[in-house]
Amino acid sequence: MIEISTSPTTTTLVIAGDLxxxxxxxxxxxxxxxxxxxxQLVVIxxxxxxxMDSTGAAFLISLADAGRKRGGATVLRGADPRDLxxxxxxxxxxxxxxxPDHRCEDLDEASVTTNPTPTQEP
Known part of the structure; x- marks a missing residue:
């Protein structure tokens, strides 16, 4: 899943799952x-x-190349060493x-939701 959000100067893509x-x-x-x-700035x-395989990398490369041609920049944050x-x-x-400064939140903690235990009626 890829979510896109924008600000006046930045487009941010949040990628979850396989690329x-x-x-x-x-x-x-x-x-x-x-x-x-x-x-001007694309943050991935x-x-x-x-x-991520080479097809996913090619997708990211195409985004970065398009941005560079417009004089912009593409930032990777939270990329695993295997992706790099x-x-x-x-x-x-x-x-x-x-x-280098971005730290991903602990995904185990982020995926835990607080759901009250359902009560059973007599």
Missing amino acids: DLAERDQFPEIAARVVGLRR DMCRVTF FVIEVCGAMDLFRID
């Missing part, structure tokens, strides 16, 4: 939306990415800024 060949059908529409927003939050490795193997690390 791979199986998800590629949604990439063109999302890329068109992001490019159409014409924000990868805290909840569970797996895929981008590096693709030869595209220079298209991205890496946010």
